[in-house]
Amino acid sequence: MTPTLRAAILGTGAVAHLHAEALADIAGVNVIASADPSDERVRDFNARHGIPAGYGTLEELLAEEAVDVVHICTPPAGHAQQTAAAFDAGAHVIAEKPPALSLAEVDAMQAAAAAADRQLAVVFQQRTGTAATHIRNLLQSGELGRPLTAVCHTHWYRGAEYFDVPWRGTWESEGGGTTLSHGIHQIDLLSYLLGEWSSASGQLFRLDRDVETEDTSCGVVVFERGTVASVMTTVLAPRESSLIRIDTEHATIELEHLYGHHHASWKLTPARHVTSERVASWALPEVEVPSGHDALLSEVYSSLFAGGEVPPVAADPARAIEIVAALYASAGRGRPVTRTELAEPDFRGSMRVPVRDLRPGQ
Ligand SMILES: NC(=O)c1ccc[n+]([C@@H]2O[C@H](COP(=O)([O-])OP(=O)(O)OC[C@H]3O[C@@H](n4cnc5c(N)ncnc54)[C@H](O)[C@@H]3O)[C@@H](O)[C@H]2O)c1
Incomplete structure (x- = not known):
């Protein structure tokens, strides 16, 4: 018999719908409840996704429901x-x-969690x-040679509203600006592909939006294998694009997409010295799964059903936020920050630093 896992969704705003839609397609998952301080949002969310119970807080939900x-x-x-409360109640x-x-x-x-x-x-x-x-497999196996340079650009648009x-x-409430909230997606993917980083230097700017944090940032991240990456994030780009480019000894890897990618979003260009037989062995698999919440949640639940650990696509929660923390700390200190330094307590608390305000009249 297929085991069943009982899921609950906390927060019923924009992203919660992606979770509910993905869960509807995973056999053996029952979404039994949601919670949000907005009664109206919980009601609409539950009606749309067929979720039987709604609560105002996580505490009420956990007191009433047995959740996995x-x-x-x-x-x-x-x-x-909220994570601590869920673990206290025995949930993943x-x-x-x-x-x-x-x-x-x-x-x-x-x-x-431990x-x-x-x-x-x-x-x-x-x-x-x-x-x-x-x-990632091609990069990690060494098949593409050493990754030398990289570009990791998040050019998104978020209007004043x-x-x-x-x-x-x-x-205080967002923890950082566009680097933490938007750029972190490509930064996470870049570091997932390239492995451990060693130092980062960054600068933060407020160019247009009326925010306390940054609306634009620029940085350089150096990876342990010796790759140097240029990292730029902005929410002011009319033509939106998420871009990763990695130049290795044997190939150029390019990914251009916006909020998700599929095979056609990637391009692999061999260096002149690479034989056509070798290039043929780099071909993407015939069966294609696009990126997204569906793919991630399906892999995570497969592991949970098997009683295993979180798969690589959802593990290492600290990696990308470490790079962002180093970019912020570097902007505040005016010098590169190393990964080793981040172990010091000074770097582990609030990431708040001054932002250069280049708006006219500021
Ligand atoms: N992975 C992605 O692509 C992606 C996309 C968008 C947002 N996000 C992330 O998802 C999170 C939520 O973002 P969003 O855009 O859905 O925000 P949102 O403002 O649309 O929704 C957040 C919801 O949480 C509710 N909420 C607030 N405090 C709560 C509490 N204590 N208990 C229960 N509910 C509470 C709010 O009432 C609101 O309905 C953020 O961390 C954001 O960065 C991720």
Whole structure:
């Protein structure tokens, strides 16, 4: 008999719908409840996705329902505390990005998972899909040679009204600006592909939006294998694009997409010295799975059904936020910050730093 896992969704805003839609396609998952302080949103959400029970808070939900997995789809300021409550109730946690507001909070979430012997999965869905897995394998096996340079650009557009939502645009409730909230997707994918990083230097700018955090950032991240990456993030780009380019000894890898990728989004160009037989062996698999919440949640639930650990597509919740923390810390200190330094308590709390305001008249 197929086992069943009872899931609950905390927060019923924009991203929660992607969770509910993905879960509807996974055999053996029953979404039994949702919670959100907005009664109206819970009612509409539950009606749309056929979820039987709705609550105002996680505490009420956990007191009434036996839950195996809690999906955290709330603003990031609540993630650490909500994760702890879910683990206390014996549930696994699947938390939306960014996992928390600081490295100290991510530490606490990982410690709570270990203490409760439960799994903590994080949603960075750009890691998923057959193309990302294939390219990562080619890079990690050494088949493409050393990765030398990389570009990781997030050119997105968020109008002024996007920041009307009260939790956006402040250090206290969003934890950072566009680097933490948007650029982190490509930063996460880049580091998923390239492995461990060693240092980062960054600069933060407020060019147009009326926010306390940055609306644009620029940085350089150096990876342990010696790859140098240019990392730019902005929410001011009329033609939106998410771009990753990696030049290795034997090939150029390019990915251009917006919020998700499929095989056609990737391009692999061999160096002149590579034989056609070798190039043929780099072909993407015939069966294609695009990136997205569907792919991520399906892999996470396969592991949970098997009683296993979180799969690589949803593991390592700290990796991308470490790079963002280093970019922020570097912008505040005016010098590169190394990964080793991040172990010091000074780097693990709030990531708030001054932002250069280049808006006219400021
Ligand atoms: N992976 C992605 O592509 C993706 C896309 C969008 C958002 N996100 C992330 O998802 C999270 C939520 O973003 P969103 O765009 O859905 O925000 P949103 O503002 O649309 O929705 C958040 C919901 O959480 C509810 N909420 C707030 N505090 C709560 C609490 N204590 N308990 C229960 N519910 C609470 C709010 O009432 C709201 O309905 C953020 O961390 C965001 O960065 C991820």
